[in-house]
Amino acid sequence: MFNLFPRSKWLREEQDFSARMSALGPARIFVTGVTGFVGGAVAAALVGTPHFKQMLFLVRAKSAAEGAQRVRQSIARFSLSEMPPHVSESQVVVGDLNDPQAFLDARLDQVSHVIHGAAITSLANRQDIWAVNVDATLRLAQRFSGVSSLQRFVYVGAAMACGVARGPLVTEALRLPVERAHLAPYTASKACAENQLRERFPDLPLVAVRPSMVIGHSWLGCKPSARNFWVLKVISELNRFVCPPSAYLDIVPVDYCARIIVELTLKKSLSFSAYHVSAGQQSSTMVVELLQAFQGLGGKGKVQAYMRVAEADLMNMALSLGERHVAQQKAGEASHYEPFNARLLCKALRLYGRFSRLNYVFDQQRVLGEGLQPAPSFLDYINLCDHSIRNLSLKSQMACGF
Ligand SMILES: NC(=O)c1ccc[n+]([C@@H]2O[C@H](COP(=O)([O-])OP(=O)(O)OC[C@H]3O[C@@H](n4cnc5c(N)ncnc54)[C@H](OP(=O)(O)O)[C@@H]3O)[C@@H](O)[C@H]2O)c1
Structure with a gap:
């Protein structure tokens, strides 16, 4: 059940990756x-x-010492040892993106590459x-447009x-629709932001990585974060949802995503200015495959067929899941029960349902064309994700990013 193969495979790939990145010239x-x-x-x-x-980090904190500590803690989530790497206070630029004063720091004039990943990612x-x-x-783009040492500004899009109605295979259009085309303000x-970066800063060495x-990490499962995984687990538990079982979910593990972002940041030349980081045609997962994988993990034999339901059914489903969890706890079958907010769960299911009904697969040909690795399938590490959250109540899992 606990598959160690991905770990050794990905550890080897991580070592190759580090060696490749180290061989590239100096970068700040x-x-x-x-x-x-x-x-x-x-x-x-x-x-x-x-x-x-040489790296510099923008961090919200009261002091550089607190900022360095936040960076260490964040990085430590992505290793087994929990031993944080050394991050010095001189690597921290204390500030909030909303505060233009934060960008006055003279150290930014020495930067060669920007990876702008900060955002409000809430779907609310x-x-x-x-x-x-x-x-x-x-x-931020304005600040860096005057920096002569800047080689690349990577915007994590x-x-x-x-937007909606672009599938089933979505390619990297340069101009993204804004008006009336989105399921969430996010x-x-x-x-x-991406459109305006292109329009207003035509000379910025911009690369959008999308x-x-x-979800999860290819060999640490959900140890760094259970973000989004719990929704899939709830859907499997309910065995019903608003999308057809043939709908595709395009999921990548966070370590794969990070490596592709770094490769696209440091690679000397690139063919395009926008790239998906995606599972794509090769590795996207159908909902039916996902449910089968979850059923296998739960050791269940034959279960009832998946049922497609209407959005209006989701609230009753969320409430009945709560009742089922209470009953399981009383029967001693669930040790980590905490009452959860059914209304919030319903809201999350409604939003994820709308995204899943788009049935998108994001083309990964551009990344492959740069000679970079394809993403693993979510099914290759779903067992690690499931294993890593086994002691967390649904309420705690839901706290990870909704
Ligand atoms: N996760 C995904 O599935 C996914 C998918 C597609 C694209 N992306 C993109 O990837 C990027 C990173 O996403 P994520 O999942 O890592 O997000 P996340 O876990 O929510 O992290 C957001 C980061 O942005 C920082 N931040 C937010 N507001 C800030 C502000 N006003 N000033 C300074 N820092 C601020 C946060 O700092 P604090 O810790 O101080 O709050 C945190 O470091 C985002 O641009 C997102 O749009 C993510």
Whole structure:
């Protein structure tokens, strides 16, 4: 059940990756969003390279010491040892993206590569999404447009910023739709920021890297974060959802995503200015395959066939899941039960349902054309994700990013 194969395979690939990145010339990389899921994995991917000591991180903190501690803790999530790497206070630029003063720091004038990963990633309708994801992103680009040492400005976008009705195979259009084409303000803000970066800073060495859905880690499972995994687990438990069983989910593990971002940042020349980081045609997973994999993990024999339901059914499903969990706890079958918010669960299911009904697969040909690795299938490491959250209640899992 606990498959160690991916770990040895990916450890070897990580060593090859570090050696390849180390062989590239010197770089001073500035990362935003390092305390997040993707940004933390990006920094962790660079730990074994000479570039790491030169890196600068934008961090929200009261002091550089606290900022360095936040960076260490974030990176430590991506290793088994929990031994944080050394991060010095001189590598920390304390600041909030919303605060233009943070960009006055003279160290930024020495930067050769920017990886801008910070964003508000909530799918909820938050007031501050536009200010952070669009306005502050443009101010950051403005700051770096005058930096003569800058070789590449990598904007971590989102594949779903393509909007609705683009599939089933989505390719990397340069202009992303903004008006009336989005399921959440978050994806609209990502589309708007990317469009405006291109329009307003034509001379910026901009590369947009657009991950699909980032879930788990290929050999640590959900240890770094259970973000999004719990939704899939709930769907498998309910064995019903709003999309057809043949719908595709394009999922990549965070370590793969991070390595591709770093490769696209440091590679001397690139053929395009926008790339998906995706499972693509080769490795996307059908909902029916996902459910079968979960059933296999639960050791269940023959179960009832999956049923497609209407969005209006989701609230009753969320409530009945709560009742089932209470009954399981009373029967001694579930030791980690905590009451959860059924309304929030329903909201999450509704949104994920709408995204899953898009049935998108994001073309990965551009990444492959750069000579980079294809993504593993989610089914290759789903067991590790499931294993790593076995002691977490659904409530705690839901706290990971919704
Ligand atoms: N995860 C995915 O499935 C996925 C898929 C497609 C694209 N992406 C893109 O990948 C990037 C990273 O996503 P993620 O999942 O790693 O997000 P995340 O875990 O939510 O992390 C967000 C990061 O942004 C920082 N941040 C937010 N507001 C800030 C502000 N005002 N000033 C400074 N820093 C701020 C956060 O810092 P604090 O710790 O201080 O809050 C945190 O480091 C985003 O641009 C997202 O759009 C992610």
